[in-house]
Amino acid sequence: MMHTTTTMDSAVTAVDLVQSGLLELGDGCRIHPTAVFVPADMLGTLRPIVLGARVVLGAFTVVHGGTRVGDDTHIGHRAIVGEPEYGYAMRQVYQGAGDTTAIGSGVVVRAGAVVYAGARIGNDTTIGHNTLLRTNVTVGSGSQLAANLTAERGTRIGDGVRCSPGSHLTADTVIADRVFIGAGVRTVNDKQLIWRDPDQEQILDPPVFEYGCKIGSGAVLLAGVTVGVRALVGAGSVVTRDVPADAVVYGSPARQHGQVTR
Incomplete structure (x- = not known):
């Protein structure tokens, strides 16, 4: 049974989320039973999660509220998508607020990658193993970011x-x-x-x-x-x-x- 966390200490099933309008699943999605959906950010704001057709979520993936994933995208084992920024960084203290995180169609997010809230990834792009994309990073279409790469906040990466x-x-x-x-x-x-x-x-x-x-x-x-x-x-x-x-x-x-x- 898939579970999701709506607060820091309570869990409900994915079926409950679908029924409440907080999770939308396209046709042919394949979601590992250990995948976790977290529609509430650290301030308690709820944002829906939308997965397009034929999206694959691997084992122990975590998908946060506000994430929108295009068709035919594959998110690998233990990847984290839509993580809210929390704590001090760049002259600012972040409070854990979520945001819209947009992943295009045909994207591959490999195992262990972390994509923070507000990031945007274009169609047919690959994000390598254990690569980190911080808040508001944008990546164009048809790009390849290899393993163990860090793109800090606000980095803008083009196409190809x-x-x-x-x-x-x-x-x-x-x-x-x-x-x-x-x-x-x-x-x-x-x-x-x-x-x-x-x-x-x-x-x-x-x-x-x-x-x-x-x-x-x-x-x-x-x-x-x-x-x-x-x-x-x-x-x-x-x-x-x-x-x-x-x-x-x-x-x-x-x-x-x-x-x-x-």
């Missing part, structure tokens, strides 16, 4: 993007369409290295990745830099300044050593 395993995208990072991010890439959005200082305003200035650029594995991109259209950043580079369109840069600090040949 490939992110390799183990990379970290700092809050509000912008990644345009067709960008390639190698494994273990690190991004920085704070020029002053200020964290939780009540006397100073933290100004965030994340990197920007323009259309079709490619970032080699192990590269580090500092706050405020822009990598231009189709530019190539070599593996292990430390990028401290803007990279022009079509430039090839590498080194620490990264310097230009040629042009991309189209």
